Amino acid sequence: xxxxxxxxxxAVYEELSLSAAAKRCFVAQPSISSAIQQLESELDTPLFIxxxxxxxxxxxxxxxxxxxxxxxxxLQEIKHQFRExxxxxxxxxxxxxxxSGQRLSLLLKELSAQLPALELTLVDADSPADARIIxxxxxxxxxxxxxxxxxxxxxxxxxxxxxxxxxxLGLQHLEGVPFISRSFCDVLEAWHFAxxxxxxxxxxxxxxxxxxxxxxxxxxxxxxxxxxxxxVEGRSQIVTRxxxxxDMARTVGLAYAKDRPLPDALLKAIxxxxxxxxxxxx
Numbered sequence: 001x002x003x004x005x006x007x008x009x010x011a012v013y014e015e016l017s018l019s020a021a022a023k024r025c026f027v028a029q030p031s032i033s034s035a036i037q038q039l040e041s042e043l044d045t046p047l048f049i050x051x052x053x054x055x056x057x058x059x060x061x062x063x064x065x066x067x068x069x070x071x072x073x074x075l076q077e078i079k080h081q082f083r084e085x086x087x088x089x090x091x092x093x094x095x096x097x098x099x100s101g102q103r104l105s106l107l108l109k110e111l112s113a114q115l116p117a118l119e120l121t122l123v124d125a126d127s128p129a130d131a132r133i134i135x136x137x138x139x140x141x142x143x144x145x146x147x148x149x150x151x152x153x154x155x156x157x158x159x160x161x162x163x164x165x166x167x168x169l170g171l172q173h174l175e176g177v178p179f180i181s182r183s184f185c186d187v188l189e190a191w192h193f194a195x196x197x198x199x200x201x202x203x204x205x206x207x208x209x210x211x212x213x214x215x216x217x218x219x220x221x222x223x224x225x226x227x228x229x230x231x232v233e234g235r236s237q238i239v240t241r242x243x244x245x246x247d248m249a250r251t252v253g254l255a256y257a258k259d260r261p262l263p264d265a266l267l268k269a270i271x272x273x274x275x276x277x278x279x280x281x282x
Contacts, residue, residue, distance in 0.1 A: 001042060003075055005035040006068040009047065012036060013065045017054040026106075039064075091266065092121045094129035096138060097210055099252070103230050104133065107148065107273060114269040131256040143255045146267075148274060151228035153187060153248040154240040156214070158221045161239070168244045171198045178205045178223030180214045187248045191226060194246045 011021035012032060022029040040047050047061035057065070095104070112118050125132050132138075139145045155174075157164050163173055171194060179202040182188070195202065205223045208214050214225040219237040228250065232238055254270060256262055 002035070002038065003072065005039050007072055008032050008035040009039055009061075009064065010068050010072060012048065012055060013057055013061060013068075015054075016056070020054075087117060088119050089115060089117045089263065089266065090119045090121070091131065091262075092123060092129045094123050094125040094127055094132035094134070096125045096132075096134045099133065099211070102233050103149070110273045111269060114272055115266065118266075130260070131254055131262060133252065134255055136251040136253060139255050142258050144258055144261070145253045145255045146270060147251055147253040149230065149252050151230050151250045151252060153226055153250075154229050154232070154242055155224050156218045156227045156232055156235075156238050156240055157224045158218055159237055159239055160221075161224065163224065163241065164239050166241065169241045170245050171195060171200045171243060174202060174224070175200050176203050178203050180205060180217045180223045180225040181207045182211065182214050182225070182227075183207055183209055187226075187250065190248060191246075198245070 008021060008025060008027075008031070011024050012018060015021045015024060018029055018032050018036075022032045025032065036047060043060065043064070045060040046058050047064060048055040048057055108120060112120065123129055125134055125138065133148070136145060136147075155163075155169060163169055163177070166173065174195075181202070181204050203223075206217055208217065211227050211231040214227060215231060215235055215238060217223065218225050219235065226243075226248075229240060232240055261267075
């Protein structure tokens with residue numbers, strides 16, 4: 001019996017939803033469904049009843065849950081018991097200001113789990129650091145760049161915004177619409193060029209420093225904003241729409257100087273984390 005399948009089962013049981021379990025485990029929903037089907041086949045009994053609102057555990061699912069939880073917990077404890085104490089591994093990471101806090105937090109959390117001795121210090125991207133998490137267009141000469149994920153830019157709108165009734169927006173739809181602008185945005189120049197080419201005038205209601213501030217104001221109904229799709233993860237008060245006549249994206253990755261390479265253990269952990277989280281390419 002696959003321990004990963006039991007982890008997926010545990011997530012489905014606790015979330016009562018295949019899609020929510022997939023988001024929690026950072027895998028595609030078919031992977032969750034396949035794991036549950038595998039368990040049901042091995043145990044020769046259904047574990048969940050599917051319905052329009054999600055899933056409901058069967059008596060067999062109720063019986064399996066505490067057993068699966070104990071196995072998953074015991075396996076984690078075994079790994080912990082046999083993990084030799086390691087020397088502290090200090091790492092100073094510079095972060096660009098326009099970065100999804102949720103995705104970054106998950107990345108750093110998993111990285112710390114892979115390397116318990118890791119001692120993280122987070123600073124601004126332009127401060128002295130061992131490595132930087134930045135967009136590819138911020139890479140400096142002489143830096144190595146390891147891609148982490150791709151971000152596709154979308155318009156973030158309040159739930160009840162009139163433009164939300166449209167499936168895809170054009171720049172012309174933004175004429176005179178209250179807009180939240182970000183002073184630090186890695187596609188700002190291309191965005192302004194696209195607006196000028198289409199002769200679209202935005203009605204700027206606020207200028208903010210980060211994506212988080214912009215999304216807070218969008219959720220409050222003050223206007224719309226251009227943000228990476230990943231930054232909207234977990235924001236239930238916001239809907240997104242693509243802009244049909246432009247295509248803006250960024251690649252986020254880990255950069256460090258070629259003449260000051262990171263420890264091999266850290267580079268290996270970064271690759272493992274990326275595979276484990278299966279960070280999506282928008």
